[in-house]
Structures are given as C-alpha cells and as structure tokens.
Amino acid sequence: MATTLLLILAAVTLVSAVSFVGVLALYFKKIDEILIYLTSFAAGGLLGAAFLDLLPEAASAPHSNIFFFTLIGILSFFLIELYFHWHHHHHVQNNNKIKHTHAVGYLNLIGDGLHNFIDGAIIAASFLASVPLGIVTTLAVIAHEIPQEFGDFGILLYSGFPKAKALLFNFLTALTAVAGAIVAYFASSTIENLTYVLIPFAAGSFIYIATADIMPEIHKHKSKGILESIGQITALFAGVAIIWLAGKVFA
Numbered sequence: 001m002a003t004t005l006l007l008i009l010a011a012v013t014l015v016s017a018v019s020f021v022g023v024l025a026l027y028f029k030k031i032d033e034i035l036i037y038l039t040s041f042a043a044g045g046l047l048g049a050a051f052l053d054l055l056p057e058a059a060s061a062p063h064s065n066i067f068f069f070t071l072i073g074i075l076s077f078f079l080i081e082l083y084f085h086w087h088h089h090h091h092v093q094n095n096n097k098i099k100h101t102h103a104v105g106y107l108n109l110i111g112d113g114l115h116n117f118i119d120g121a122i123i124a125a126s127f128l129a130s131v132p133l134g135i136v137t138t139l140a141v142i143a144h145e146i147p148q149e150f151g152d153f154g155i156l157l158y159s160g161f162p163k164a165k166a167l168l169f170n171f172l173t174a175l176t177a178v179a180g181a182i183v184a185y186f187a188s189s190t191i192e193n194l195t196y197v198l199i200p201f202a203a204g205s206f207i208y209i210a211t212a213d214i215m216p217e218i219h220k221h222k223s224k225g226i227l228e229s230i231g232q233i234t235a236l237f238a239g240v241a242i243i244w245l246a247g248k249v250f251a
Helices: 002-027 032-059 066-094 103-129 131-158 163-174 176-186 191-220 226-249
Strands: none
Touching (some): 032 103, 103 131
8 A cells, every 4th residue: 555655646746746847838838928818728728627527527426416516616716716705805905005906816826736736636536446547547637737737827927926926836736636646546436425525516616717717817818810819719718628638538
C-alpha cells in the first residue's frame, strides 16, 4: 500500500506541476492583448468541463441526485458572490483607495480548488483499483487541466489580480489535488459516495461562474471590430472543443 501511496502522490504532484509550468509560460508574455480571448476560452472550458466531463461522471453513480447537487452548487456560489460584493462595498465605504477586484476571481479560485480536489481523489481511486488505470486517469486529468489552467489564469488577471498573485493563487489551487488524493487514499471505502456529491456541486459552480460572471463580462467588453468578436466566439468554442477532445482521447 505504501508503494501505491507514493505513485498517487507522484501523479498528483505531476498534474500540479504541469499545470503550473503551462501557466508560467503565459506569465512571461505580454498577454493584455489576448486577455479577452483567454476569458472567452475560460468560459468555454468551464462549460465543457461541467457538461461534458463532471455531469456525465456524476450520472454514472447508481443512486446519485446530480440535479439537486448541481443546483446546490449554483446557489452556493450565488451566495458566496453576494458575500464578496457586500465585503467589497463595506470596505470601499471606509477606504476609497481600495482597488476593486472582481468577485469572479475569488469564485473561480474556489471552484477550481474544488475541481482539483476532486481530480486528486479520482486519481487516487484509480490507482487503488489498478496502476495502469491510475496512469491513464492521470494523463486524462493533465489533458483537461492544462487548457483549463490557461483560462483560469486569464480570469484572475481580468478580475484585477496582479500577475504574480494570479500565478501563486493558481498554483495553490492546483495543489488541492494533493489534498484530494490523500483524503481519498485514507477514506477509500467512503470516498466514492463523497465524490458523487462533490462532482455535481463542482459542475454547478462552473456553470454559475461561466454564465453569471464571465459571459456578462464578455458582453460588456467593447469589441474593436468584427474580427475581435469572431476571435472571442472562436476562443469560447475552442474551450469547449478541447475539453470534449480530451474526453474522447482519454475515455
């Protein structure tokens, strides 16, 4: 069992590191001109992950109530966003110099952290079933994670996070996969039931962030012309397509 635990920890560490390295490449480039495309890509990636990855996974449970927990995810993130808006308004009244950071950045960190926690749990459960299955699952998670992390980094920048802070927070959310793996390993008898609650909840959070926050921000953006509008639409559909393609290749 100790060898299995080492394999699990190596796999989730690799997933976190690959995601970090991918986003690090963006950090050293001037990405202001492509930020709106990254944001559009993120919306597509979140919707693709919710409808093409998480919800189908939750539907495979024999007695799951995916619609209920998806709804709970949506409503929970609505309430969390209300708190962030109240917190911001309260502090601005007391200090006009405070810089506004969009609540969607914090919401995305919570949703992404939960998603990575679930990924870690799934990787651990796969290795506990068999090493080959664990390896395939790790590759599938990496294929999903890299494009999603690009989009998440873009959301944090668009929300007002400085580059260094966005990079650090993005990496910290990636590390929640390690926590998920450890919890799954030591609670292997009950983790399956837990993931079938967390997976639709995470899907609900992604749906809320994409439709209630990111898409309205895209609509508010003043396009510089038809080519930029086409680019935004293409980026959004590319986010969906890459999640779908990764699911097909590593199914």
